[in-house]
Amino acid sequence: MWDSLSVMTIKQLFSSYPYAADFFSSLPNLEQSEESSVGAYFAAIEEDTLQDLGIGRQEFLEQFLSFMLQMEKLKEDKVKIESITIIGGKDKQGKAEDIELTIHAGEIVCIVGPTGSGKSRLLADIEWVAQQDTPTNRKILINGQLPDMRCRFSVEHKLVAQLSQNMNFIMDLSVEEFVSMHAESRMLENIEEVTSHIIAKANELAGEQFNPDTPVTSLSGGQSRALMIADTAYLSSSPIVLIDEIENAGIDRQNALRLLIDKQKIVLMATHDPILALMGDKRIVIKNGGISKVILTSEKERGNLILLTAIDRKMLAIREVLRSGGHIDEIPMALEEII
Amino acid sequence: MQLITVAGPPSAGKTSVMLKIIETLQEETLRVGVIKFDCLSTQDQILYQKKGIEAKIGLSGNLCPDHFFVSNVQDCLLWSQKNNLDMLITESAGLCNRCSPHIRDVMAVCVIDNLSGVNTPRKVGPMLKLADIVIITKGDIVSQAEREVFAFRVKQANPSAIIVHVNGITGQGAREVGQLFKGAQSVDSLTDYHLRFSMPAATCSYCLGQTRIGQNFQMGNVRKMDLS
Ligand SMILES: Nc1nc2c(ncn2[C@@H]2O[C@H](COP(=O)(O)OP(=O)(O)OP(=O)(O)O)[C@@H](O)[C@H]2O)c(=O)[nH]1
Ligand SMILES: [Zn+2]
Ligand SMILES: [Zn+2]
Numbered sequence: 001m002w003d004s005l006s007v008m009t010i011k012q013l014f015s016s017y018p019y020a021a022d023f024f025s026s027l028p029n030l031e032q033s034e035e036s037s038v039g040a041y042f043a044a045i046e047e048d049t050l051q052d053l054g055i056g057r058q059e060f061l062e063q064f065l066s067f068m069l070q071m072e073k074l075k076e077d078k079v080k081i082e083s084i085t086i087i088g089g090k091d092k093q094g095k096a097e098d099i100e101l102t103i104h105a106g107e108i109v110c111i112v113g114p115t116g117s118g119k120s121r122l123l124a125d126i127e128w129v130a131q132q133d134t135p136t137n138r139k140i141l142i143n144g145q146l147p148d149m150r151c152r153f154s155v156e157h158k159l160v161a162q163l164s165q166n167m168n169f170i171m172d173l174s175v176e177e178f179v180s181m182h183a184e185s186r187m188l189e190n191i192e193e194v195t196s197h198i199i200a201k202a203n204e205l206a207g208e209q210f211n212p213d214t215p216v217t218s219l220s221g222g223q224s225r226a227l228m229i230a231d232t233a234y235l236s237s238s239p240i241v242l243i244d245e246i247e248n249a250g251i252d253r254q255n256a257l258r259l260l261i262d263k264q265k266i267v268l269m270a271t272h273d274p275i276l277a278l279m280g281d282k283r284i285v286i287k288n289g290g291i292s293k294v295i296l297t298s299e300k301e302r303g304n305l306i307l308l309t310a311i312d313r314k315m316l317a318i319r320e321v322l323r324s325g326g327h328i329d330e331i332p333m334a335l336e337e338i339i
Numbered sequence: 340m341q342l343i344t345v346a347g348p349p350s351a352g353k354t355s356v357m358l359k360i361i362e363t364l365q366e367e368t369l370r371v372g373v374i375k376f377d378c379l380s381t382q383d384q385i386l387y388q389k390k391g392i393e394a395k396i397g398l399s400g401n402l403c404p405d406h407f408f409v410s411n412v413q414d415c416l417l418w419s420q421k422n423n424l425d426m427l428i429t430e431s432a433g434l435c436n437r438c439s440p441h442i443r444d445v446m447a448v449c450v451i452d453n454l455s456g457v458n459t460p461r462k463v464g465p466m467l468k469l470a471d472i473v474i475i476t477k478g479d480i481v482s483q484a485e486r487e488v489f490a491f492r493v494k495q496a497n498p499s500a501i502i503v504h505v506n507g508i509t510g511q512g513a514r515e516v517g518q519l520f521k522g523a524q525s526v527d528s529l530t531d532y533h534l535r536f537s538m539p540a541a542t543c544s545y546c547l548g549q550t551r552i553g554q555n556f557q558m559g560n561v562r563k564m565d566l567s
Pocket of ligand 1: 349350351352353355356383477480505507
């Protein structure tokens with residue numbers, strides 16, 4: 001690789017491999033050397049500069065090559081994940097789990113059980129692609145097969161993306177800058193297009209609209225959640241999305257989940273909200289550190305979803321009355337009818 | 340004796356994460372000890388000892404903690420051999436972003452947190468760039484997008500490292516890193532080992548206790564900024 005790279009000029013390098021610019025961003029004097037070859041550039045770096053960077057010349061070269069190699073790899077197509085299979089191990093008492101559950105791309109599976117029951121261990125087993133080497137002795141298959149174990153430790157093969165209630169944006173950027181930075185890190189080519197698409201989707205999900213130039217840190221709770229979900233749907237490299245609750249305000253929850261499954265994500269949701277739970281195809285019930293059963297959402301339950309959604313909408317309306325300073329001494333008739 | 344050097348910016352979560360990792364190793368009946376290097380004071384020793392972890396503190400006072408580290412690490416190794424430990428972890432706060440305690444052929448870990456911002460990986464020197472394992476903490480409070488961008492930038496700064504996410508509070512990811520720690524090289528003596536990168540020459544008059552400001556008081560290794 002060095003043979004072919006070292007004879008290019010810096011300019012050629014940047015036009016063939018735009019991401020290479022990141023490597024040089026913290027290095028001095030590039031303007032004068034754009035016409036010089038990569039090899040000459042490295043040879044000419046002064047000892048003082050290397051001292052400032054905290055690296056030796058040889059290691060620096062190796063780091064450059066390794067950088068180029070890894071970045072090229074990021075562009076490679078990854079194995080598409082169509083399913084994950086959880087093969088049961090044992091619960092905290094050592095009782096066998098007797099289960100083999102396959103979850104397909106585009107499916108929503110809820111995880112229920114009291115705090116401390118072992119929900120996080122199950123998720124950790126999935127993320128680690130456990131091979132009977134965790135306390136639960138579970139085994140995880142990808143596409144029905146033993147996976148490539150490199151996914152355990154590689155940034156680009158990370159299986160699980162996580163969205164939880166206490167996550168916030170901390171970056172001092174506008175929505176547009178923020179999303180395009182994420183797109184850049186995925187080395188996409190149509191960054192502008194993807195960015196505006198994601199912002200439009202997030203706006204569809206959020207109750208109140210926001211602009212591309214709104215700072216991410218000033219988005220409301222619902223807007224933040226909407227943007228996080230739209231961004232994860234389109235830009236996260238992880239095939240599995242783990243959600244712990246979605247608060248019931250400022251975001252269209254049903255459409256948010258739909259967006260994720262439309263993008264063929266596997267959605268795992270830890271929730272005790274009946275509406276979210278019934279939107280799932282299945283529910284995994286955790287007890288005592290183990291999967292005690294898997295419930296398929298029945299037609300009858302689905303039917304109740306309609307009723308629950310109606311109740312939910314009423315509750316929201318009442319909350320709105322409260323928020324705008326009104327009285328709630330009278331419950332609107334329609335709600336009594338429902339009940 | 341397995342030896343692991345851990346470094347990271349102040350408050351990155353080093354102690355929290357090490358406590359969680361060591362807990363999982365203790366379950367496997369490994370005897371792990373920690374030596375924490377800091378400048379002024381630290382309560383971390385108590386945190387470790389509460390968990391039944393042998394721990395010592397080295398306070399560097401007015402020396403650069405990493406310089407102080409190198410001068411003491413061999414003795415630390417002897418201390419842990421005397422205490423029949425299976426594994427010694429040294430923890431040091433990388434204060435100047437430029438020094439690093441990492442030693443060739445000794446497992447080197449850098450702990451860095453998501454809250455420090457996506458530009459930080461580019462700014463941190465050899466303690467990140469030359470680490471074998473980079474542990475990223477505090478992923479529980481930032482968005483998925485920020486986590487992904489941050490990890491990507493870490494990968495750019497150190498393309499060959501193993502990059503892992505650990506939550507210092509819940510311990511998520513700690514067990515997995517514990518498994519990696521078990522693969523650390525064994526070291527009997529550090530004599531003839533080398534630092535992965537030389538530390539900057541810090542021998543100006545201020546290193547030696549000078550406090551007065553002005554041309555007349557600057558001696559030794561002095562470098563001037565270019566303000567033209
Ligand atoms: N939310 C969150 N907080 C964390 C996490 N890891 C550590 N913290 C918190 O961050 C703070 C600093 O953690 P420490 O473990 O003391 O950090 P340190 O790197 O050892 O700090 P020094 O030794 O002082 O340099 C503590 O309040 C921890 O509770 C994490 O993954 N998530
Ligand atoms: Zn220093
Ligand atoms: Zn000095």
